[in-house]
Amino acid sequence: EAQVTQNPRYLITVTGKKLTVTCSQNMNHEYMSWYRQDPGLGLRQIYYSMNVEVTDKGDVPEGYKVSRKEKRNFPLILESPSPNQTSLYFCASSLRGRTGELFFGEGSRLTVL
Amino acid sequence: AQTVTQSQPEMSVQEAETVTLSCTYDTSESDYYLFWYKQPPSRQMILVIRQEAYKQQNATENRFSVNFQKAAKSFSLKISDSQLGDAAMYFCAYRSAWVETSGSRLTFGEGTQLTVNP
Numbered sequence: 001e002a003q004v005t006q007n008p009r010y011l012i013t014v015t016g017k018k019l020t021v022t023c024s025q026n027m028n029h030e031y032m033s034w035y036r037q038d039p040g041l042g043l044r045q046i047y048y049s050m051n052v053e054v055t056d057k058g059d060v061p062e063g064y065k066v067s068r069k070e071k072r073n074f075p076l077i078l079e080s081p082s083p084n085q086t087s088l089y090f091c092a093s094s095l096r097g098r099t100g101e102l103f104f105g106e107g108s109r110l111t112v113l
Numbered sequence: 114a115q116t117v118t119q120s121q122p123e124m125s126v127q128e129a130e131t132v133t134l135s136c137t138y139d140t141s142e143s144d145y146y147l148f149w150y151k152q153p154p155s156r157q158m159i160l161v162i163r164q165e166a167y168k169q170q171n172a173t174e175n176r177f178s179v180n181f182q183k184a185a186k187s188f189s190l191k192i193s194d195s196q197l198g199d200a201a202m203y204f205c206a207y208r209s210a211w212v213e214t215s216g217s218r219l220t221f222g223e224g225t226q227l228t229v230n231p
Binding site for chain 2: 031033035040041042043044045048058088090092094100101102104106107109
């Protein structure tokens, strides 16, 4: 089954404790990205990757890191989480090209105390 | 930069009735795509309908249709014969056709929470 898999789905952590949210897709997509969803703000892009070893900032990259060492994986790293990073996070992927439909993961609910 | 605005934070409709969700956007591009996504309580993002800007014909998918007004930069979603399962958060989204520089980046509106009353 074609899918984008995120882990963990739920996480409660404390300020400053490094964490990684993993994202993996099995569709051989070149393009992958991370979004965060906050009430009243919709979804905003954090980082994206056009291919292996190619990443770039989205609209709200502060406090996040990413890496793309393999085509299928695109982890989101919070080096020192803060309460304002409490949010719902989505990973998404697509084929490269103008008609590439974006496939979303199921979301990861992160709470930073 | 492109922006998407949904001015209705909440809407409600009676089962079997019709409801229209509004969306406006701003862009200087002429070639782009517009989308409506549905997010039920499960949080899954489900693509409802997609419109290509260079196509004048409004997209339809079963009970879902759009009213795309390119000059007015308006993209509303009409849900006919509303069902209880239509209750969800709905997001309007924009994507440039120039994906070689921006990838499949979506710009989302704030969302409209739709309630369907039995």
